[in-house]
Amino acid sequence: MITTHEVSGPQLFARYAYPPNALGYCGPTDHLALFEYGSAGVTDAGLVDLAKGFHGAWPYLELIARGTGIRDPLDRRVVEAYWIGSPLLDRISTTDIGNSMEDRFRSRTGHDFSHLAEGVVAGGVPHHSFHVFEVYPWVGLLRDDRKAPTAVTVLDRCRIRWGTVQTVLGDRAVVRSRPIVWDGRVLSLAEPVDETAECARAGTGFVGELVPGDVVSLHWHWVCDRLTPAELRQLQRYTARHLAIANTGVEHRGTALAIG
Incomplete structure (x- = not known):
């Protein structure tokens, strides 16, 4: 590994x-x-x-x-x-x-x-x-009730998030992580829920064999890596920082249409 x-x-x-x-x-x-x-x-x-x-x-x-x-x-x-x-x-x-x-x-x-x-x-x-x-423009779309659900989903999937492996099912892993939610005023991290993410394709992936208890990073639909405790703290720190900045002005943030 x-x-x-x-x-x-x-x-x-x-x-x-x-x-x-x-x-x-x-x-x-x-x-x-x-x-x-x-x-x-x-x-x-x-x-x-x-x-x-x-x-x-x-x-x-x-x-x-x-x-x-x-x-x-x-x-x-x-x-x-x-x-x-x-x-x-x-x-x-x-x-x-x-x-x-x-x-x-x-x-x-x-x-x-x-x-x-x-x-x-x-x-x-x-x-x-x-x-x-x-x-990205998605934070700026939260004030539109029609677009907010899609915006929240994209924000959650696009960020690098963290979670704990619960079980592995072939080329997929069930990972418990905290999704982003929008209450009409602020973005925050919800209580942990289970999600299914890809960790391999035809037995080949980036992280080798996962086991329950592994703390991993995810991007969109994929498990990217295992995280050390220090890496987890850094990811949480900078995620929290930028969430807080975004929440200071949701109606204005995310106005630049950028290439990913």
Whole structure:
């Protein structure tokens, strides 16, 4: 079994980027290649090129690397900071984050850019949950009663979430996790419920053999990795931070239509 700390940065990227890529939401069209790289544990120039094709995630990796003095955007420390969370994120200056957001999203958002800038000033950092709650348009749709159920589902599936394996059924695992809910005023984490997620395909996946009690990360419909206690704390920390920022202005947050 290969743990998070043993895989390379490109491999870790493949584990988390594959689920939305398989659904056609972001990245290059050849999602099977990404899965094969991740499940085989092979890293070469082809995998690096695939990672660069994620026009939503790649600039964040560049920002983290540049802001922390790490040369390679696919260094494992950088990739882990973006998807899971790390103290590295708090070493990046607010100015650098704000400038990156302006370069990427000012032209797309016009006057609404001020709301994205407020999220940065409030403590937003280049973690995937920042992109989900502050950049994507879904939080801004919560005030529309017709669109709110879909928005909540997408927010919950798109963020990196955590849970505990209850049982394994072939290529799927039943995982107990806390979904996001919307009460008409704020987003919050509900009490744990069981969900079924893919963990392998024809016996091949990213995490090896799961057993009940494993704490795992999930993205969309897929189990991405096992989490150490420290990783779990980081993921919870940055998720809570960006949920809180989003809740300070639900009617304005999530106004930038971004590529995932």
